[in-house]
Amino acid sequence: MLILGLDPGLGTTGWGVIAAEGNRLTHIANGQIRTDASAPLADRLVALHDQLTDLLLAHRPDSAAVEEVFVNANPQSTLKLGQARGVALLVAARAGLAVGEYAARLVKKAVVGTGAAEKVQVHAMVARLLPGAKIAGADAADALAVAITHAHHLASAKARARVTV
Secondary structure, eight states, X not given: OEEEEEEOOXXXXXXXXXXXXXXXXXXXXXXXXXXXXXXXXXXXXXXXXXXXXXXXXXXXXXXXXXXXXXOOSXXXXXXXXXXXXXXXXXXXXXXXXXXXXXXXHHHHHHHHXXXXXXXXXXXXXXXXXXXXXXXXXXXXXHHHHHHHHHHHHHHHHHHHHHHHO
């Protein structure tokens, strides 16, 4: 199963694609989508939409996962983050993908073992879980962590379904 993880942002959206076979995870690709900060908001959202659509067409994931919005001290930043997240959810849903949504604390707990982990710890564990992956920056590492979290949750759900049958 191919899983697309997204760490949405208006300026930079991180993405990562992994393959999950049971507990085995394999890095496929990762990167960052950037929008022009000087462009109008609507144009930036269209650019994000178009690049995410191209990404889905290129990798054809079976499932997607998106990090949930956290509240910033600056309400404008939170609003822009929410709009970028909405575009990410829309693109994945329009492609027919089931979309998992995960809070940052849950991602940290799934990847590092504690919800209070620092970003550097998350990035180190992503590198350990996906050996040999050349990670395209912090946002891409966060997106890969979201994809890993989704893979763990899918595997857990399958295991629980086998037990209850």
